[in-house]
Amino acid sequence: QKEVEQDPGPLSVPEGAIVSLNCTYSNSAFQYFMWYRQYSRKGPELLMYTYSSGNKEDGRFTAQVDKSSKYISLFIRDSQPSDSATYLCAMRPLTGTASKLTFGTGTRLQVTL
Amino acid sequence: NAGVTQTPKFRVLKTGQSMTLLCAQDMNHEYMYWYRQDPGMGLRLIHYSVGEGTTAKGEVPDGYNVSRLKKQNFLLGLESAAPSQTSVYFCASSYSTGEQYFGPGTRLTVT
Numbered sequence: 001q002k003e004v005e006q007d008p009g010p011l012s013v014p015e016g017a018i019v020s021l022n023c024t025y026s027n028s029a030f031q032y033f034m035w036y037r038q039y040s041r042k043g044p045e046l047l048m049y050t051y052s053s054g055n056k057e058d059g060r061f062t063a064q065v066d067k068s069s070k071y072i073s074l075f076i077r078d079s080q081p082s083d084s085a086t087y088l089c090a091m092r093p094l095t096g097t098a099s100k101l102t103f104g105t106g107t108r109l110q111v112t113l
Numbered sequence: 114n115a116g117v118t119q120t121p122k123f124r125v126l127k128t129g130q131s132m133t134l135l136c137a138q139d140m141n142h143e144y145m146y147w148y149r150q151d152p153g154m155g156l157r158l159i160h161y162s163v164g165e166g167t168t169a170k171g172e173v174p175d176g177y178n179v180s181r182l183k184k185q186n187f188l189l190g191l192e193s194a195a196p197s198q199t200s201v202y203f204c205a206s207s208y209s210t211g212e213q214y215f216g217p218g219t220r221l222t223v224t
Contacts, residue, residue, distance in 0.1 A: 008153075032211055034211075034212065036215075041218075041220075042217060042218070043117075043203055043215035043216050043217045043218050044156070044203070044215045045215070046212055046213070046214060049212050088155070088156070090213075092211055098144050098146075098161050098162075098163045098169070099144060099207055099209055099210070099211035099213075100146075100158060100161065100171075101211065101213060103155050103156045104155065105153065105154070105155035106155060
């Protein structure tokens with residue numbers, strides 16, 4: 001079993017919809033949680049960065065962490081065609097060598113007109 | 114401020130050939146990483162460095178070597194390329210806080 005599980009999709013939604021992307025994890029030591037967006041044939045781009053539990057909002061994006069359930073989510077409001085990309089979750093413990101991250105395999109999102 | 118850059122963007126090698134991928138960052142980050150990304154496998158860590166002159170093995174280090182002679186540069190070498198090394202290679206860098214910033218990638222095909 002992988003430490004971080006992420007549904008690969010693809011997830012197809014109409015423009016304007018609310019999108020929910022999720023990851024589950026098994027390592028209770030994970031304390032830092034990140035979401036990356038990766039456009040086709042490009043490098044991953046850091047989107048959201050949160051510590052421990054709770055919510056963090058940035059424009060149309062909200063990151064949510066539920067450590068009791070070992071479950072993190074990324075919500076995208078008013079989705080746009082430009083949000084079409086693969087979304088990767090990543091996480092790491094509070095302490096550890098070189099801040100190494102454990103990544104999910106990514107969820108492909110397609111926002112249609 | 115260019116962030117993380119990678120050279121070359123594309124490369125085709127024959128089995129047994131060697132090559133070096135160059136990563137450069139201008140953010141004064143201490144930590145640097147090399148990943149490979151394959152369909153269905155996600156990002157896998159090859160090697161990483163916590164500072165100038167230091168390197169360490171990641172999850173899939175076999176067939177690769179690295180060097181970090183300068184803080185801003187991290188080189189990934191393939192001494193004898195194999196078809197299994199066909200992949201997209203990403204370099205990343207970070208402060209100790211852990212947010213990693215990625216380069217645009219190098220697409221490598223080994224025939």
